[in-house]
Amino acid sequence: MSDKRSKTTTDSIEETRLYHSRYLRAMNSPIRRVILRIIKENNCTFEQLESKTNLNKATLKWHLDILENGFCIEKFVKEDKTIYALTQEGKVIDFLE
Numbered sequence: 001m002s003d004k005r006s007k008t009t010t011d012s013i014e015e016t017r018l019y020h021s022r023y024l025r026a027m028n029s030p031i032r033r034v035i036l037r038i039i040k041e042n043n044c045t046f047e048q049l050e051s052k053t054n055l056n057k058a059t060l061k062w063h064l065d066i067l068e069n070g071f072c073i074e075k076f077v078k079e080d081k082t083i084y085a086l087t088q089e090g091k092v093i094d095f096l097e
Contacts, residue, residue: 019071023089026070027096032063036072036086036093043085
């Protein structure tokens, strides 16, 4: 995760608009905001998120894909497990109700 520059801005206004659209779509869902708050408390595996949200696998994967595509979360592998973590952009969850 880089603190140097936002992932949602570029040198192209058209590309920046596209990135902002993806970001706003990700943040616009109450379910995705719940997922972000869970990840904020502690980076989670898919299984942990599934247990904490009570969403079925397909629905959770769909929401996680939108959050990742919207620059709110990132995945990394630790001890053969995929872990989800907030990006700098995802930390805006601190300022939403």
